[in-house]
Amino acid sequence: MAETDWSEQGLCRTADPDALFVEGSAQNRAKALCSGCVVRTECLAYALDQRIEFGVWGGMTERERRALLRRRPTVTSWRRLLETARMEHGRTGAATTAVRQAS
Numbered sequence: 001m002a003e004t005d006w007s008e009q010g011l012c013r014t015a016d017p018d019a020l021f022v023e024g025s026a027q028n029r030a031k032a033l034c035s036g037c038v039v040r041t042e043c044l045a046y047a048l049d050q051r052i053e054f055g056v057w058g059g060m061t062e063r064e065r066r067a068l069l070r071r072r073p074t075v076t077s078w079r080r081l082l083e084t085a086r087m088e089h090g091r092t093g094a095a096t097t098a099v100r101q102a103s
């Protein structure tokens with residue numbers, strides 16, 4: 001699978017592209033959309049590994065991702081870490097579980 005093939009399955013593919021690049025309380029609506037997305041894990045891993053600085057990706061705001069990256073500076077592949085978590089905890093909760101463990 002190519003690095004971004006997952007994006008074709010994202011719930012946001014038909015949403016307004018700007019809806020994920022919002023600030024303040026509007027980010028909660030964007031995060032709610034991500035919570036039901038089947039590629040949340042892949043999306044979050046991509047954003048963390050690519051150090052994407054703007055927007056909600058995989059249910060996390062840029063601020064939350066920055067904090068996570070600061071807390072776990074030794075993680076070299078978020079994709080590998082989150083895929084491992086998915087194998088251990090199932091698809092739906094992998095991103096949430098991995099982030100919780102990383103905290």
Ligand code: SF4
Pocket residue numbers: 007009010011012013020033034035037038039040041043044056057058059
């Ligand atoms: S997790 Fe959110 S930002 Fe990522 S593909 Fe799914 S809906 Fe889009």
